[in-house]
Structure formats: structure tokens, C-alpha cells
Amino acid sequence: MDSQKEALQRIISTLANKNDEIQNFIDTLSQTLKGVQENSSNVLSELDEEFDSLYSILDEVKESMINSIKQEQARKSQELQSQLSQCNNALENSEELLEFATRSLDIKEPEEFSKAARQIKDRVTMASAFRLSLKPKVSDNMTHLMVDFSQERQMLQTLKFLPVPKAPEIDPVECLVADNSVTVAWRMPEEDNKIDHFILEHRKTNFDGLPRVKDERCWEIIDNIKGTEYTLSGLKFDSKYMNFRVRACNKAVAGEYSDPVTLETKALNFSLDNSSSHLNLRVEDTCVEWDPTGGKGQENKMKGKENKGSGTPSPKRTSIGSRPPAVRGSRDRFTGESYTVLGDTAIESGQHYWEVKAQKDCKSYSVGVAYKTLGKFDQLGKTNTSWCIHVNNWLQNTFAAKHNNKVKALDVTVPERIGVFCDFDGGQLSFYDASSKQLLYSFKTKFTQPVLPGFMVWCGGLSLNTGMQVPSAVRTLQKSENGMTGSASSLNNVTQ
Secondary structure, eight states: OHHHHHHHHHHHHHHHHHHHHHHHHHHHHHHHHHHHHHHHHHHHHHHHHHHHHHHHHHHHHHHHHHHHHHHHHHHHHHHHHHHHHHHHHHHHHHHHHHHHHHHHTTOOOHHHHHHHHHHHHHHHHHOGGGTOOOSOSSOSOOGGGOOOOHHHHHHHHTOOOOOOOOOOEEOGGGOEEETTEEEEEEEOSSOOTTOOEEEEEEEEESOOSSOOTTOSSOOEEEEEEOSSEEEEOSOOOOSSEEEEEEEEEOSSOEEEEOOOEEEEOOOBOOOBOTTTSOTTEEEETTEEEEOTTOSHHHHHHHHHHHHTTOOOOOGGGOOGGGSOOOOOOSSOOOOTTOOEEEBSSOBOSSEEEEEEEEOTTOOEEEEEEEETTOOTTOOTTSSTTEEEEEEEEESEEEEEEEETTEEEEOOSOOOSEEEEEEETTTTEEEEEETTTOOEEEEEEEEOOSOEEEEEEEESSEEEEEEEEOOOHHHHHHHHHHTTSOOSOTTTSSEEO
16 A cells, blocks of 8 residues: 555656646747747838838939939030020021122122122131031930949849858756856857857756746846857856856847756855844844844843833844744754854755855854754854864964864964865865865764754854855865875864
């Protein structure tokens, strides 16, 4: 019966996953159909605009050519009209002179004849008819204004849609996820020398496989990439995966998206557990600060103010009286001199890394890990259930590793940021200078229970950086360190 139930549960799980996959595909199809309709309307509108622009240009060119023909016609007509008028005047004068000369032939008196002959000679010499050019100044030829649009017609007949670049192909093997950076590499399915640049889009997701249409995160765009790979650096890995897609662009148009690729970006993400922190600590997500006004006395004081109706306390210094009711976990709140706060996420396996930065005026703080069973009066490093490094800047400056109430002084400078590496399965807890990756100290042990990141603060504050992968430099150092003996045998090899 039990085996049948287990088999049925597996079938139900498989069916549920398949239904979820089909629903995601239905959403994708619906979104694609909507995109086809919207994009078709857009390209039709753009096509109308382009042809209207062509028509407008043709009308302008036609008008310009018509004006050129009319101007040439007017110029030639004016020249010919002027020449015609001159010829008519010359002909009229010449006919009059001819008539006078003909009449002069009938003159009988020699003296009058001689006088008439001289006059005719003088008038002929000055006659415009003999100075006229009997060649038209312009021709009637207008062939220089004729057109032949056969080539243009051929060009218009070859009008077609723009050549769209093919979709690139992302190569998951060439992609690299390391040091909170992601390098995405792709290639074109065939050579295309008209590619101008690429557009890379990415988004975070907690779903494996194909991107979901209804994913809660939007695509982020990186434009104008000239090469065929791109590295996103300084990322916070606060999701299990990241989706990537890329498209090629020429000078005019962007091509289709590549098939999306999902890359794993797992890292330890945790916040500070406000429900169990000491009352003298003000905790907000990944920050903790010493608050001397916290505790029972402040609680009574705030209650008294509330009863007097004195108003709402400032949100910048929230005391216990104004805190929302804590959701009590499986442990009591730290008290006494254990100014401690733990992370809200347990480490049960694998290798993890996070960083801690202290305020410059912080007088005392500890950074490490602890079992959930750490007592409410226990201080980090003073029990066999916690490991830490401790910084003391009060009265005298000390820097030490602490476990099971044993202390090992560290002869190194306290870094601005401390990197914490926890290898649960390998039983190793190491501390590094987060900037230089210099090893500060390593504990070797065997973790028998899940551990929680732990922090102690007095007169100051700490801020955390989570969602980080184990840096490559730390992995390399761990490999070499594992072949060496620990620097403080008195604190190492403690099994819990």
C-alpha cells in the first residue's frame, strides 16, 4: 500500500510538473500571438509611412523637372520672339527701300537720279537687313530635358523587406559563472558582415528551463555590444538561475532573439534573525547595530510614553517597545552579555561564502558560525558549538580566533572586510581578507549539525554582503591549504 502511494505521489508530481510546463507554453503562445498582431500593425504603419515618403519625394522631383522644362521653354521662346521681331522690322525696312529703289529707276533727270542713287546706297549700307544673323539663336530641340526612368523602375521593382540578421546561438559550454560574474558567449549561425552590434538581455529567476512569460522579473537590456561575448560583473546571486538571450542588429533592424539559455547562479542568501537577537541589537535585514537603549527598561519606558499618548517613536531608532511582535523560532532570544544575532538560514551541506564589514568605530565584534543549540547566554567562540574570529578595539586592540573558550591570537592586520568561507561537508571554516584574499585563519572540524552564520556586536555595527559565490581565489587557496597543517592546532580538529 505504501509503495503504491509513493508511486502515485511520483505520478502526481510528474503530472503537476508537466501541467505547469504546458501552461507556461500556452502563456508563451498567447504572448507570441499578441506580439504577431501588434508587430504586424506596426510594420504596416511603417510601410505606409515609407511609401508616402517615396510618393512625396517623387512628387517633389516631378515638380522640379516640370519647372525646369517650363523655364527652358520660356527662355527659348523669348529668344526666338526677340529674333523674330528684329527680322520683321528689318524686312519691313528692306521692302520700303526696295520700293524706293524701284521708283528711282523711273527718274529721267540725271541729277535727281544721282541723288536718289546715293541715298539708296547710304540706306543699304546702314540697313539692318544686312546685319542680321539668319540663323536661329536657339533650336527647338528639347531632348536634353527628356528622362529615362527605366533603371529607377527596375530599382523600384526590386524593393523588398530589409534583410534581418539571423538569431545568434548562445553556447552554454562557453558561458562561465564565477566570482559573482557571468560571461555569456554566442556565435552567428552563418557569417554576416553587416552585423553592427548585439543586444543582450538577462533576468533573474527561480525557475529552471525555459523562461516564463509570467515570470515576476523583467528583462534587463545591455545594448551596443560589439563582440560575441559579454561579462556581467558585481552581481548579487539572490536567485537560483538567470535567463539570457541575445539578438543581432544591422544598421537598420534587429533580428530574432536567440533561444534563451538558463544558467545556475546559486549562492547563500540569508538575513539576520531579528526574532532571536539580543534586545540591545537593532537588526535590519543584513545590518546589525548596537543599541544601548534596547532592553526591558526601554520597553517599559516606551510603554509609559504610549499610555501618555506622547506620539510615535522615531523609526530610525526603533526600540523593543515599538518592534512588531516577533515570530518566535525554535530558540530563545539571546540575553545577558551575549550580544549575538544569528542568520536566518541554516547551512546543511556544500561550500558557502559571505562577507562582513564593521563600522569604523566598532569597539568589539565577532564573526563566525554556530549550531542552533547555542545557549541564550552563550557567547560566540566560548562554547564547543561555535567558531569565530573576534576583534576587540576597546582598551587594547586584539584580533583572535576563538572556539570552545580557547583563544588563538592572530598576528595579522584586521581587514576592512572579512570574507567567511564555510565548507560544511569538508568540516572547514576559514576567514579571509575580502579584498586581498589573504587567509586569516582556518578551523578544521566535523560539523555534526547544521550551522548558522553568527555575529556579536558591542558599541558599533556590522553590515553583511550575501548572495556571493565562493571566489575563485578562495577555492584555489582552499586546495593548497587542505594539503597543509592548520596554523593553530589548539583550536583545530575539534569534533562536535
